[in-house]
Amino acid sequence: MTMTNAFYAQSGGVTSVINASACGVIQTAREHPDRIGTVFAGRNGILGALAEDLIDTSHESAEAIAALRSTPAGAFGSCRYKLGSLEKNRHQYERLIEVFRAHGIGYFFYNGGGDSADTCHKVSQLSDVLGYPLQAIHVPKTIDNDLPLTDCCPGFGSVAKYVAVSTLEASLDVRSMCATSTRVFVLEVMGRHAGWIAAAGALAASHGIPVVVLFPEVPFDQPAFLARVDALVKQHGYCTVVVSEGAHHPDGTFLAEQGTRDAFGHAQLGGAAPVVAQMIKEGLGHKYHWAVADYLQRSARHIASATDVRQAYELGQRAVEMALAGHNAEMPTIERISDSPYAYRIGSAPLDQVANHEKMMPRDFISEDGWGITEACRRYLLPLIEGEDYPAYRHGLPVYATLRNVAVDRKLPAFDLG
Amino acid sequence: MTMTNAFYAQSGGVTSVINASACGVIQTAREHPDRIGTVFAGRNGILGALAEDLIDTSHESAEAIAALRSTPAGAFGSCRYKLGSLEKNRHQYERLIEVFRAHGIGYFFYNGGGDSADTCHKVSQLSDVLGYPLQAIHVPKTIDNDLPLTDCCPGFGSVAKYVAVSTLEASLDVRSMCATSTRVFVLEVMGRHAGWIAAAGALAASHGIPVVVLFPEVPFDQPAFLARVDALVKQHGYCTVVVSEGAHHPDGTFLAEQGTRDAFGHAQLGGAAPVVAQMIKEGLGHKYHWAVADYLQRSARHIASATDVRQAYELGQRAVEMALAGHNAEMPTIERISDSPYAYRIGSAPLDQVANHEKMMPRDFISEDGWGITEACRRYLLPLIEGEDYPAYRHGLPVYATLRNVAVDRKLPAFDLG
Missing domain, CATH: 3.40.50.450 (Rossmann fold)
Incomplete structure (x- = not known):
């Protein structure tokens, strides 16, 4: 051979x-x-x-x-x-x-x-x-967990663990302070098309945390959302919102694209989290904090x-x-x-069966009311975040490796990519 | 007794x-x-x-x-x-x-x-x-590390570790992608008055990461900043900016208070990171990503x-x-x-010597050019982030404890706080 x-x-x-x-x-x-x-x-x-x-x-x-x-x-x-x-x-x-x-x-x-x-x-x-x-x-x-024909995708479980742990930790912080300070914490996570990553935030709910998840799969209903947050704050004194970057209004506009402009009239950079936080402040008057995890979530090898x-x-x-x-x-x-x-x-x-097929989150993984996950989803997610490495x-x-990355001598003429 | x-x-x-x-x-x-x-x-x-x-x-x-x-x-x-x-x-x-x-x-x-x-x-x-x-x-x-008469304050070392680890990890992500995608990553960290927390981001520099820190101690100089970012991107292909929430313009205005308004004319919620990211996009044209760690950094018991x-x-x-x-x-x-x-x-x-005295970061902890930390600062910080627990x-x-928190029977009449 x-x-x-x-x-x-x-x-x-x-x-x-x-x-x-x-x-x-x-x-x-x-x-x-x-x-x-x-x-x-x-x-x-x-x-x-x-x-x-x-x-x-x-x-x-x-x-x-x-x-x-x-x-x-x-x-x-x-x-x-x-x-x-x-x-x-x-x-x-x-x-x-x-x-x-x-x-x-x-x-x-x-x-x-x-x-x-x-x-x-x-x-x-x-x-x-x-x-x-x-x-x-x-x-x-893919952290997006959207490849078909595989139960899960490498990269997703670690992001899910990061989001679940971070949601739990930040929520304990808010719980400590809610009598006199922050009542609502908003965490923005990745996932433009599917709510897999946002769903992981709901795992903190099994530790008694009142969590509201805003999924890309569920068109945003502002009055219902504010009512939900209000009810949780009344009941628990605080709540945590995990918003997917892909959360959007019924017309398809992302929450992050609120049409905001800076002082010079430039389109303001998004962030669904600050938009949601602002809604909560204006609609309910609660003190809030927000975070945008961005690359931190997908690079967090430490967790x-x-x-x-x-x-x-x-x-x-x-x-x-x-x-x-x-x-x-x-x-x-x-x-x-x-x-x-x-x-x-x-x-x-x-x-040929993998390429160009996106696996969306099953509808029965999202709770009836649209704000959380079902037991089926929890059973799916838990093994994927199991264990620390x-x-x-x-x-x-x-100690992260940086390789030598020695280049191989070229044997061919240059190639024009365009 | x-x-x-x-x-x-x-x-x-x-x-x-x-x-x-x-x-x-x-x-x-x-x-x-x-x-x-x-x-x-x-x-x-x-x-x-x-x-x-x-x-x-x-x-x-x-x-x-x-x-x-x-x-x-x-x-x-x-x-x-x-x-x-x-x-x-x-x-x-x-x-x-x-x-x-x-x-x-x-x-x-x-x-x-x-x-x-x-x-x-x-x-x-x-x-x-x-x-x-x-x-x-x-x-x-205090995570702010600003109490006098003590070498450091409990809470700070863990935030510093979180920020150093996160800066390193996200920077490796950007380094991987910079040939065709994101070139500048901006991470916003806490510290309204002092740059102790932001300084921890500069610890990633000892792992070869090009980092620019924006300290509250150093009035922001936009042209110099953009020139610095540009030089690092030219040299390394990418760079990471760690911006303190307290970073401000020479007139004292916080970077986060850029006077931005949403579509309804409401003052836009801050975030120094998106403001800095926008500057980089407009001034240099680089693709960016930004994150705001907020409560995640001070609650991250996992690291x-x-x-x-x-x-x-x-x-x-x-x-x-x-x-x-x-x-x-x-x-x-x-x-x-x-x-x-x-x-x-x-x-x-x-x-009486502790109360109402804030310990600022020594000027000789910030590098001459104002964008990083000195060896003295590094020697100070390293032991504080040492070890994992x-x-x-x-x-x-x-597994985080939730206590029973059993109330003691009251013996006195109610008290009016006001």
Whole structure:
């Protein structure tokens, strides 16, 4: 059997565990030196392949690769760049083949979300269309948890844990102070299309916290919302609102796009949280505080879910095993066997069924009144935030790996991306 | 020696470790059953004393009290309420004496910041002025780190750790994506008067992160700031801005008060971070993201500094020991012996020298150019964020104590606070 090199790249918004998948891919590849030669990583995702800007991961020590498991963000750089269709952008795909051929690459591992699955699917077709032998396996990753055919997506469990823990902690703060000070705390979380992340905030409710969640799935009803907050403050003395960045009015306008202007007439930068806080102040007169977690939530490796880290690693590992077993155009998936005790196995899905399908939150995960989650949702979420997987610390800060990222000598002429 | 009861209350903004001080006070008091009878806690701080709304902590199990050490926020409730001067508000002080006398209270432990030290000092004078025997000891607490005569204040180290870790993590995220996406990340942190908390963000610089800090101590110079950000983005591809909520223009206007109005003409809620982000977009055209940590930073017990937790506990413990040794009108303090290896001892300071003095950040802690911290500041900060002190977890969430908080029967008529 001929020795074949592999290509690995990270795509789209990074997560606190995408490097754990990279770790799974590279460590597993290194266990098969008879089958896989060098793992080349794309610098800044697929752009690295197009630009022939490859990183030779064989220069990284075993310790450095192992450290990826507990390092957030994208160790090789990621990008937001979607390849066009094979028909209209054939030159891009031909370029990929040139680069792969020049560097003896026969395995393509692409680590990303829905758009990336689409790219990976297109690349998987290259062997047929352009006659170049290549096996393309997609490694799922997205905090949005919206890939189909997998029970969950690596990256999501850790964000969910961050949001659940932060909601609980900040709520205890407000509970302490509500007799004379802040009564309502508003936390804005990510999730433009689906409320998966916001739902995690509702897990604090099982610790007695009065939480109102504003989901993108439920058109915002301001009078009903204010009445709900008012009732909770009357009952508990305080409440916490977890608002998804995708929460929107019935006409589709995001809460964050309230049409606000600064003193110079410029459109004011959003933030659904300050808008909601302002409504509460004007409608109910309560003292409030608000926070916008933004990147903090998706990079918070310090509070990653052990389940999530393990699955991210295992899916990277399985991707390599699938390639070695001769598969192409597939994605390893999480198949849940039971909620409690939590059990899952790793399955696989064909990429043509993954690409361009978004998995929304089931309606029966949102409570009847629209302000919280159901028991079914709680059962789904709890195993995903289970367990702590702390990084090592030195001098008070986590020890995160920064790789050497040694560039491979170019063999081809430059390529014009445009 | 007569058996004497004790009063303990939490005051002002809570922290992730103020309950560790409560734990130190109550556990130490319980070790002296021959000297201290019941520890009564004020429900919602000093308001509990004025309203005779006392909590009998003897109903809490040893396990519940031990769990306070790892529980954020104020277990008995806190308040923002400043007692007036002894001259003008004598009736309030007389009421305190009535309540203390009715419940056999001879020890007064007040856990708070600068304003609370002032209250505690006034209460300490009651024995002389009103002829009631009372020993008042202040237990320091403030994330603002601005109490004088102590090297640091419990609560600060944990916020500093949260900010340093979060800055590092979010910066790695931006570094991964900067080739095609976000180039500047702006994190807003607390600290209206002093830049102690913002300074902690600069600790990420020792991990190679290009960080610009906007301190309240340094009047904002927009052109210089944009030039600095631009230079860092050119050099590193990205940069992170840590802006203190107290950052202000030379005329004293906070950055957060940019005079923005919403569509209805209402003053727009602040947030220095979105204002800074907008400047960067307009001035440099870079894609940005921003976060406002708000309460998340001061309640984040999950990432508390072990040094901070230990000191919070020890200062509560020492407060009781000081009272038993006959002291009054004092506050236990942290006296640093050396930076590295870090060593400190617990000293004490007279309250008349603590109350109404704010300790600002030394000018030589801010770098010459005003955008970062000096080596002296780094040496000061590092021991304070050292060590992790994780809470226990169950089902993916921290196990935080909620006390029974059993009310003591009232013996006195109601009191009109006004």
